[in-house]
Amino acid sequence: MPKLGIDKDFLRDFGKLERSVQDRVAEVFAKFEQATHAGLHLEKPNNARDPRFRTIRIDKFWRGVVLAPETGDSFTLLKVLPHDDAYTWAERRRASVNTATGRIEIRDGVAIDATLPELARMADQAPRRLFDDTADADLRRLGIDEQTLAFARVLTDVIQLEAAKVFLPQNQWDVLYGLAAGMTPEEVWAELGVAPRREPYDAEDIAAAVERTPERVVLVEGPDELMEVFRHPFALWKIYLHPAQHRVAHAAFNGSARVTGGPGTGKTVVALHRAHHLAGLGAGPVLVTTFTSTLSASLEAGLRLLADSAQVRDSIEVRHVDQLSYQIFAERHGRAAILRDKEEKDIWRRVIKRLDVPFTETFLAEEWRHVVLAQEVTSAAGYLEAKREGRGRGLGSRQKAQVWQAVWEFEEELRRRRVWTYETICVEATRLLGERADKPYQHIVVDEAQDLHPVQWRLLRAAVPEGPDDLFIAGDTHQRIYNSRVSLREIGIRVAGRSARLTINYRTTAEILAWSLGMLHGERIDDMDGGLDTVAGYRSQVHGRPPELRGLRVQKDELDALAHKVRQWLDAGVDPGEIGIAARSNMLADAALAALARAGIPARSLAKASDADGVVRAGTMHRMKGLEFRCVAVIGVTEHQVPASSAVTPAEEDPVTCAQDLQRERCLVFVACTRAREQLYVSWHGTASPFLSGFTI
Structure with missing residues (x-):
């Protein structure tokens, strides 16, 4: 029975075809087994560089290009193009096996040959060449074949290499780009993701190479x-x-492990595949979790696409951390009354008034969450000894006694009312798990880990037995958008020696990434494990337009300009569902939706729409977390709105917390901007945010 693979890049092309053509492609390849068995419809182009390329008729206008093995029955669909374009595409290209990685490669041999003479002429006149310091032996060891090696040897500028991405074999281009970016051959080899071999792979076994390339080829069995x-x-x-x-x-890890990386480096995709892999091992139930319901829904949708059997699907649970803690809590105590934010502030105010202590309700609430709960403090003596790193306001013994009395009164009020906060439910759920010999999960995969509170981490630690592959953590502290900070070591999660860092951004253009990273320049950002994180080495291999910055006089002008920009994107052929608008507040996001409606542009709130709705979506910067769009407008980046004054502790009250709040607000804008794949538009009215001070394009 023939096996059919589908080239990953064709999936993107397929989504852009007209529906009638899509239906016809599906119809033809659903009957592919009969066509190949009978030898019908597969035609060999007359002038093909690779004798294994075939074309197949879709209709009178469209043809598919298929890679067919010389022996065996493994076929790969590469392209569907208009008739003449399909033959031209097939005649120019050649498939090969990378002898270092064993993966399938496709190259445009005609383009390489045509470009080589002019590059050689330019190289003869240049004082240096791009890879003068890299030996041929190193290049061959990294999978560079003779044709690509000859091409690499005449390059004098990385711009030439970037232009060659469209026709060089992808794996080999990645190697050259990494070396050009300053990576050592060993670092490049590590990013190839393959184990070293004594013998090179068989360059003629195309079918085996396809099987070894799951990152490029989707293998399907049956219609x-x-x-x-x-x-x-x-x-x-x-x-x-x-x-x-x-x-x-x-x-395979002998304990907890972690993957970090900047926006667009694929941490969430890795987390999904990790959960799928662990579930496939059959060792026990796998939990996939994160910090919000919106993100957990997105993770669940991704896992539905990955799960290839009912057994794997049934082995994976997806739920956010508060949902998990509430479930464990409710199994013992039943439903809980959750304290609302306004009610919590009212209690703190009454405690302050009753005790006449010199603290604000914000300070006491933060001290309770980030010192008392975070360090499991349960007594006045424990609070006196607690570390208060990150809490800028120093407290003497008398003041600590006052704070502890206020905390005790607050917690006593919760007990008297029989109400709970999300944090106290989590603490109780952790206690209950500690009493159980059996744990609910064998493996836990955590996405967007940087936003979890220490009490949530303790819950997860208690929900899985310590052992191989127990916790897998994906996150980036540069994208922290909430107050939580943690040291994994201090709560019993050890990842030293089992951490990987992803550095290549696959979503955002180099221009957008570089500009957005500038917003975090000079910020000291922790790594969740006692050290500092870094953005060194993050890069994008895709180039595009620089971000567009625009300042307007008043908000109405800014919203009118937004509608005009969105109309430009739509007129340029961008699908409405690929346009996102981010604002710091719900009020401004709603104003943007109203402005688009006045301009006749269909748009909906991020809270009420999804990818499938096919409309422009607008929402808060927090809501943008985990999403991506071709084009993004970040609006209202205005003084007094970004950073939001209500989200920043006054410096005179606590200078360290103030600095942390400002850093978090910077990270929030950074997250919003890096949702853009191709175009970023940033606007403000009046005076621009101080975060944009000194920025140039």
């Missing part, structure tokens, strides 16, 4: 699987792994 792929082309395109990601997702 049902094929139809499922065609129903979700864009989603599947986004969940396939780069080799470096694949290595992390499928590794």
Whole structure:
């Protein structure tokens, strides 16, 4: 029975075809077994550089290009193009096996040959060449073949290499780009994600190479699987792994492990594949968790696409941490009354008034959450000895006694009312898990880990037995958008020696990434394990337009300009569902929706719409977390709105907390800007935010 693979990049192309063509492609390849068995419809182009390329008729206008093995029955669909374009594409290209990685490669040999003479002429006149300091032996060891080696040797500028991305074999281009970026051959090899071999791979075994390239080829068995792929082309395109990601997702660890990386480096995709891999081992139930319901829903949708059997699907649970803690709590205590934010502030105010202590309700609430609960303090003596790192306001013994009395009164009021906060439910759920010999999960995968509070981490630690592959943690502290800070070591989660860092951004253009990173320049950001994180080495291999910055006089002008910008994107062919608008407040996001409605542009709130709705979406910067769009407008980046005054502790009250709040607000804008894949538009009215001070394009 023939096996059919679908090239990952064709999934993106398929999503852009007209529906009638999509239906015809699905119909033809659903009957592919009969076509190949009978030898019908597969035609060999007359002038093809690679004798294994075939074309197949879709209709009178469209043809598919298929890679067919010289022996065996493994076929790969590479392209669907208009008739003449399909033949031209097939005639120019050649498939090969990378002898270092064993993966399938496709190259445009005509383009390489045509470009080489002019590059050689320029190289003869240049004082240096791009890879003068790299030996041929190192390049060959990294999978560079003779044609690409000859090409690399005449390069004099990285710009030439970037232009060659469209026709060089992808794996080999990645190697050259990494070396050009200053990586050592050993560092480049690590990013290839393959184990070293004594013998090179068989350069002629195309079928085996396809099997070894899951990050590029989707293998399907039968028409049902094929139809499922065609129903979700864009989603599947986004969940396939780069080799470096694949290595992390499928590794075996003798304890907890962590993957870090900047925005767009694929941490969430790695987390999804990690959960799928662990569930496939059959060792026990796997929990996939994060900090909000919106993100957990997104993770669940991704896992539905990945799960290839009912057994794997049934082995994975997806729920956010508060949902998990409430479930464990409710099993023992039943339903709980949750204290609302306003009610909590009212209690703190009454405690302050009753005790006549010199603290604000904000200070006491933060001290309770980030010292008392975070360090499991249960007594006055314990509070006197507690570390208060990150709490800028120093407290003497008398003041600590006053704070502890206020905390005791607050907690006593919760007990008297029989009400709970999300944190206290989590603490109680952790206690209950500690009493159990059996743990509910064998493995836990955590996404967006940087935003979890210490009490939530203790819950997760208590929910899985310590052992191999117990906790897998994905996060980036540069994208922390809430107050929580933690040292994993101090709560019993050890990841030393089992951490991987992803550095290649697959979503955002180099121009958008570099500009957005500038917003965090000079910030000292912790790594959740007692050290500092870094953005050194983060890079994007995709280039595009620089961000567009625009200041307007008043808010109405800014909203009118936003509507005009969105109209420009739509007129340029951008799908409405690929446009996102981020604002610091719900009020401004609603104003943006109203401005778009006045301009006749269909738009909905991020809270009420999804990818499938096909409309422009607007929401808060917090709501943008975990999403991506072709084009993003970040609006209202205005003095007094960004940073939001209500989110920043006054410096005179606590200078350290003030600095942390400002850093968090910077990270929030950074997150919003890096949701953009291709175009970023940033606007303000009146005076620009201080975060934009000194920025240039």
